[in-house]
Amino acid sequence: MYKKENFKDNLLRWFNVEQREMPWRETKNPYYIWLSEIMLQQTQVATVIDYYLRFIERFPTIESLNNAQEDEVLKLWEGLGYYSRARNFHTAIKDVYQNHNSIVPSEPEQFGNLKGVGPYTKAAVMSIAFNKPLATVDGNVFRVWSRLNNDDRDTKLQSTRKAFEQELQPYVESQAGDFNQAMMELGAMICTPKSPLCLFCPVQDNCEAFEKGTVNDLPVKTTKVSKKIIKQHVYIVKNNKNEYLIEQRTEKLLNNMWEFPMYEATSKKNINTELEMNISFSDKPVYKLKHQFTHLQWDIEVYMANEAIDKQQVELPERMQWMNFKDKEQYNFPVSMTKIYKFLKEH
Missing domain, CATH: 1.10.340.30 (Hypothetical protein; domain 2)
Structure with missing residues (x-):
């Protein structure tokens, strides 16, 4: 020294x-x-x-x-x-x-x-x-x-x-x-x-x-461990009042923040099983993005419902609700969901 x-x-x-x-x-x-x-x-x-x-x-x-x-x-x-x-x-x-x-x-x-x-x-x-x-x-x-x-x-x-x-x-x-x-x-x-x-x-x-x-x-540091990659499907559902379906997260990661309904691609659970409905979605994703965390990466594909659904015909689970686009600032959205919001707004 x-x-x-x-x-x-x-x-x-x-x-x-x-x-x-x-x-x-x-x-x-x-x-x-x-x-x-x-x-x-x-x-x-x-x-x-x-x-x-x-x-x-x-x-x-x-x-x-x-x-x-x-x-x-x-x-x-x-x-x-x-x-x-x-x-x-x-x-x-x-x-x-x-x-x-x-x-x-x-x-x-x-x-x-x-x-x-x-x-x-x-x-x-x-x-x-x-x-x-x-x-x-x-x-x-x-x-x-x-x-x-x-x-x-x-x-x-x-x-x-x-x-x-x-x-x-x-x-x-x-x-x-x-x-x-x-x-x-x-x-x-x-x-x-x-x-x-x-x-x-x-x-x-x-x-x-x-x-x-x-x-x-220099400096010398050990090689980073490869990040785990999780493929996620996001479902965009709009009702006949021009409101979008959002859900509050319960997971530890981004806990209590709001998102468009998202499920792991390999999961049997999806928006239709959650709502007990049969909503049809676009065959191909309308938008794709990657989101990086420290030890994790989400590869997100966004699917859009083909038709608006009747607000009165669906009973939402406790942590879901409808959001008017102009009210987005009232909700805490993580970066990935804000990007999706901006995409929807522009399209």
């Missing part, structure tokens, strides 16, 4: 000049910083900014979010994906409201006990909001630290994360928040996964991988 003492100075000097403007960098409100870190998980900065601004406009305080219904929270999250983040954050905020007098705990152990707060979130929020000496290790930091030290340890292993946290600890004993943000910013802007901008790197002189020509070989 390199021993050059000017590494941190070089990094912070660069960060103070080159850091991107982000709304959550303009505040020390731990609630806002916490929200931004939750939104930024698995999501690009450019996407998050608008969601973040809308969220704090609607829920400017912990009390206001505590009082919100889950449906409203999910509606503001619609399109960001990974909805468990929103649910966990909402639950944690209720805990803060009820058990911490609406004050985000400044002690790492207390904060780490809140719903959805893992090691990374704890370190990020505690260091940025309260300058607690905790090192953040995310994908950017894994990459930067591996290259700086020409380190070929597998970054998918928990033991590597622990080791990196310990090695970074001396650098967060002071200016922890700035250092952590600078490391992540360096990974996002300069030390990128492909074609890193080494010639513009403020810590090039501190980088062993640059010196040895191994930058593109």
Whole structure:
């Protein structure tokens, strides 16, 4: 490992000049910083900014979010994906409201006990909001630290994360928040996964991988496991009042969100068995799409009912209802269903 003492100075000097403007960098409100870190998980900065601004406009305080219904929270999250983040954050905020007098705990152990707060979130929020000496290790930091030290340890292993946290600890004993943000910013802007901008790197002189020509070989991480692919059939049913049939999900994935009725292609269950009817549908799908989750992919085929059905002639199951197109914004639709909605609207 390199021993050059000017590494941190070089990094912070660069960060103070080159850091991107982000709304959550303009505040020390731990609630806002916490929200931004939750939104930024698995999501690009450019996407998050608008969601973040809308969220704090609607829920400017912990009390206001505590009082919100889950449906409203999910509606503001619609399109960001990974909805468990929103649910966990909402639950944690209720805990803060009820058990911490609406004050985000400044002690790492207390904060780490809140719903959805893992090691990374704890370190990020505690260091940025309260300058607690905790090192953040995310994908950017894994990459930067591996290259700086020409380190070929597998970054998918928990033991590597622990080791990196310990090695970074001396650098967060002071200016922890700035250092952590600078490391992540360096990974996002300069030390990128492909074609890193080494010639513009403020810590090039501190980088062993640059010196040895191994930058593109690092970091080392085990190959991702192939995603499970599930073929899904979506059925579009319209009634004689020009309303569309939708259903609220009961599955753990996207729980309680609304969708056009969808069933696995291999399932014996479909919309006709559910409604106890014999609705005829298009022979071929009218629309196809793929939707990616972390460990799963849906291959979706959309089928359209050939005729509108009489609203009075069908008794809907409890979790189904009719939706007028103009009322779509009242429902929490996952991204895949929003795409189908847009297709139907345009056709």
